[in-house]
Amino acid sequence: MEDIKQYVTKHKDRFINELIELLKIPSVSADTAFSQDVLDTADAVKASLENAGCDFVEICDTAGYPIVYGEKIIDPKLPTVLVYGHYDVQPADPLELWTSPPFEPVIKKTEIHPEGAIFARGSCDDKGQMYMHVKAFEYMIQTNTLPCNVKFMIEGEEEVGSVNLKTFVENNTKKLKNDVILISDTGMISNQQPSITTGLRGLSYVEVEVTGPNRDLHSGLYGGAVANPINILAKMIAQLHDKNNHITIPGFYDNVEELSLEERAEMAKAPFNLDNYKKALDLNDIYGETGYVTNERNSIRPTLDVNGIWGGYTGEGAKTVIASKAFAKISMRLVPNQDWEEITDLFTKHFISIAPAGVTVKVTPHHGGQGYVTPIDSIGYQAANKAYTETFGIPAIPVRSGGSIPIVALFEKELKSKTILMGFGLDSDAIHSPNEHFGIFNFLKGIETIPLFYKYFVELSK
Amino acid sequence: MEDIKQYVTKHKDRFINELIELLKIPSVSADTAFSQDVLDTADAVKASLENAGCDFVEICDTAGYPIVYGEKIIDPKLPTVLVYGHYDVQPADPLELWTSPPFEPVIKKTEIHPEGAIFARGSCDDKGQMYMHVKAFEYMIQTNTLPCNVKFMIEGEEEVGSVNLKTFVENNTKKLKNDVILISDTGMISNQQPSITTGLRGLSYVEVEVTGPNRDLHSGLYGGAVANPINILAKMIAQLHDKNNHITIPGFYDNVEELSLEERAEMAKAPFNLDNYKKALDLNDIYGETGYVTNERNSIRPTLDVNGIWGGYTGEGAKTVIASKAFAKISMRLVPNQDWEEITDLFTKHFISIAPAGVTVKVTPHHGGQGYVTPIDSIGYQAANKAYTETFGIPAIPVRSGGSIPIVALFEKELKSKTILMGFGLDSDAIHSPNEHFGIFNFLKGIETIPLFYKYFVELSK
Structure with a gap:
């Protein structure tokens, strides 16, 4: 029997070319201009x-x-293994910061990826990682080594909050019945040190609108005499954190789990170099909640970030205007036990309550999802760790991630099974940013590792 | 001899049509996409x-x-009378809020303008008001009643800070020599109550850029661990005012003239109805500096307003991103004695000083100008008041305006003459906003009134 390493070596050019074709279709689910492309990608x-x-x-x-x-x-x-992935991608803007067009994939070598990486929107998140599963499955079929049943559920709305997946899962629990759910939509520490994500943050994403006067006004004639919606929005956003960068929404921290000193000491063992972190991002300093270090701030602590803001004149040159309206998109990352719908309510009530007279405020929830923690003593986690250990030559480290895959909590609730997050991307892959890329090494290593998960999961299940 | 009323009645349709042709050319000086149109307007x-x-x-x-x-x-x-005006206009965005296209002028009746108003960008500011002078001059030529010399200086960069006018004036003091400068680029109280603007605010306009990480980041993986430039910009903007809405920039108020209680009592006599003001703008309340009323806040007090803000994802739907950069356009209206260049320096130093570690800040001055006060005992003011009294049947009230015409201070310095601000627009004309318009009544009344200014100015000069 041809082993997986030989199979990958023989077919890797085809695998890469097939992925490149998939990446050429701009399946941006957030923007209706791309709706036909999203449908084409499903096909x-x-x-x-x-x-x-x-x-x-x-x-x-x-x-x-x-x-x-x-x-x-x-x-x-x-x-039965249920593989989940998504074929939709994040919007590509700002386009001018891409060194090559986001939907014309090219392979370029980088310091971290000396064997080359595919640069394209979705190359890592999640088309590339999803496609590893398709090719690992192909190998097991071709070599007649598939040791169990497989189901694939690949959706097209992950980047806009998986709004219709819930209904689908609820209505198809029998069809989707499985013993473990396998997802590659996270990262690992480095190409030398694999890791398995054991915790995910929840998410609440809202849009806010502040309205002052009923029309744009001349800032000379009205400046100083009416509430300027942009100044007010800035003031309201500023009030959402105190001087220690704690979030000020009443009740926000009520259900936040406080980790013990032992657990935090365990977390601190993961390799991390603050100087390299700052250097990679060109930061003169880090910033965050008092009392927590970087790897805690972005994983076990909830956060509130403005993801977009706009209002008034943003074109070339100057315009002396007081805008009628100002807008922001705001998201909160939540930790396990914080209920995203409750947090969305708390945010909405608080944000409206801090608006001064002279403006009106509207809060529109976009979407959200619960956080999740995977137990490391499960068969699924152990199978994944054995697979990584075999292909990387070193055991995987369990890590809590700051990201959100809201559907993981939903799966557990509806399908009664655990999810294993086998990620092969790197933090430096620039997902959600210009110049997203996915290492050829990582893509092929994923295809190599996945069949071993199947093998060990079936063995451990006996 | 045909009097001016007869002349206007006979030619008004032609006057309106000529102005409409001028308004069709989109002379937006702030946006280089329109540069040929700006040049065509000069022709x-x-x-x-x-x-x-x-x-x-x-x-x-x-x-x-x-x-x-x-x-x-x-x-x-x-x-010699020197007439100053400008043929450039403000950008027309947001285009979607115009009820008719900004460069396709139409005449519509409104509650305030039962005789109709011309709706178009620049109809009032300043093509319409500038063109009154051209037509008043035509009348005096046609009827052989011009009592003095006239010079016209019509520029194309007023809406972007008159950046090249200074050099032109400095280099042409002999050519521009005059006894009074006449400008119609302001408003009056109402069509029943004329007023003459005796004070203008100065202006400092800057653009700020806050940079955090060197690229856009995934808000799940980095949220809470790095400074988010949008949150920081909001926090910095919020800090520019204290809880009494005083501006917090050190030294900002050092040269601000404090008016006496008598002067403030005099100002309070101008007709003003707060309920109507709020109703016209759909405001549930007014907002501004503690200790001053609306008509003081927008005229004798300096202000700081954000005119535009942008950063991160502003498209449809949601994107969970931490932007690398956030931007704002900020302008300060200044009162006489505040030097705009000094204020720009104070702003820049202060804004940079309040940036937390973790971001870098850049401040780019756009333009500015000094405030100005016109003496009401001058021959020019008296001639203007007599002219208004004759055409409106009631004397004009002197008012301090919140707007800025930065070149007025420059003219006094270089040309050693006083400027008379004979405005015929109304606050409700929506200059700098969507649906800018200029009343037919106001346009024709301006043409009627201007020749009387010439007549009385020459008489009083004897």
């Missing part, structure tokens, strides 16, 4: 699952973008 | 001065947009 994913060896593949319509479902059932008595 | 102004009866008209090149100069010298021993 392409369907075809790839059929070609890889699924017995049955279908495009499942939702109220938004469709979910691609595929399966290969070899024996109902064997365990 | 149109030149032609209008020639047609009206100037002996000599020229387009004077500058480092930016040209200045149109025209003159009619009837006798060097007689007084």
Whole structure:
């Protein structure tokens, strides 16, 4: 039997070219201008699952973008792995900061990726990581080594909050029945040190609108005499943190889990170099909540960040105007036990309460999701760790991530199974940023590692 | 001899149509996309001065947009009036809020303008008001009643800070020599109550840039651990005012003139209805500096307003990003004695000083100008007041305006003459806003009133 290393070596150029074709389709779910492209991407994913060896593949319509479902059932008595991924991508702006167009993938070598990396929106998040599973599955089919049943659920709305996935999962619990859920939509520490994400933050994402006068005004004639919505919005945003960078929303921290000193000491063992971190981001200093270090601030602590702000004249030159309205997109990362819907309510009430007379405020929730913690004593975690240990030659470290995959908590609730987050990306891959890329090493290493997870998961399940 | 009322009645349709043609050219000086249109407008102004009866008209090149100069010298021993105006206009955005396209002028009736108003960008500020002078001059030429010499200086960069006018004035003091400067680029209280602007605020306009990490970051992976430039910018803007809405920049108020209680009591006599003011702007309350009323806040007090803000993701939907940079355009209205260059320096030093570690800040001055006060005992003021009294049947009230015409202070310094601000616009004309308009009544009343100013100015000068 051809082993996975040989198979990857023989087919890697084809694997890369297939991924490049998928990356050329601009499946930006947040922007309706790309809606046909998102639909085209679903078709392409369907075809790839059929070609890889699924017995049955279908495009499942939702109220938004469709979910691609595929399966290969070899024996109902064997365990079933459900692979989740997403084929939609983040918006590519600001376009001018890309060194090559976001939807014209190119392979370039970098310091961290001497074997080359594919530069394109979605290369890592999540088309590239999702496609590793399709190719690992192809290998197991071709070599007749698939040890269990597989189901694929690849959605097109992850980057806009998976708004229609909940209904789909609730209505299809039987179809989606599984023993473990496998997701590659996170990262690992480095190409030398694999890690498995054991915690995810929840998310509440809102948009706020501050309205002052009913029309734009001349700042000379009205300046100083009416509330300027931009100044007021700035003042309201500033009030959301105190001088220690604690969030000031009443009740916000009520359910936040405080880790013990022992747990924090354990976390501090993960390799981290503050000088390199600052250097990589060109920062003269870090910034954050008093009493916590960087790796705690971005994982076990909830946060509030403005993701976008706009109002007034933003063109070339000067315009002496007082805008009628100012806007911001604000997201909060939440830790396990913080309920995102409750937090969204607390934010809304507080934000409206701090608006001064002279303006009106509207808060529109976008989406959200709960945080999640994966137990490291589960069969799934152990199988994943054995797989990484075999391909990397070193055990994986469990880490709590600051990111959010809101559907993980939903899966546990509806499908009663645990999720294993086998990420192969790196923090430096610039996901959600210009010049997103995914290392060729990482892509191929993922394809190598995934069949070993299947093998060990089935063995440990016996 | 045909009197001015008869002349206006006979020619008003032509006057309006000529102005409409001028308004069709989108002379937006702030946006280089319109540069050819700005140049075309200069040509149109030149032609209008020639047609009206100037002996000599020229387009004077500058480092930016040209200045149109025209003159009619009837006798060097007689007084000379220098008319200043501008042919450039403010940007028209947000375009979607215009009820008719900004450069396709239409006449619509409004509650305040039952005889109709011309809706177009620049209709009031300043093409319409500038053109009243051209038509008043035409009348005096046609009826052989011009009592003195006239010079016109119509520039194309007023809306971007008159950046090249200073050099032009300095280099042409002999050509521009005059006994009084006449400008219509302000407003009056109402169509029943004329007023003359006796004070103008100065201006300092800057752009600020806050930079955090060297690239956009995923807010899940980095949120809470690095300074978010948008949050920081909001915090810095919020700090520019204290809880009484005083500006916190050290030294900012050092040269601010404090008016006596008598002077403030005099100001309070101008007609003003706070309920109507709030109703016209759909405001539930006013807002501003503690200790001053609305008509003081927008005239005798300096202010600081954000005119535009932007950063991060501002498109449709949600993007969980921490932006690398955030930006704002900020302007300060200044009162007489505050030096705009000194204030710009104070702002810059202060703004940089309040930036926390973790970000870098850049401040770029755009432009500025000094405030100005016109003495009401001058011959020019008295001539203007007599003219208004004759056409409106009621004397004009002197008012301090919150707006800025930075070149007025420059003219006094270089040309040693006083400026008379004969405005015919109304506050409700929406200058600098969508749906700018200028009443037909106001346009024609201006043409009627201006020749009387010439007459009384020459009489009082004898």
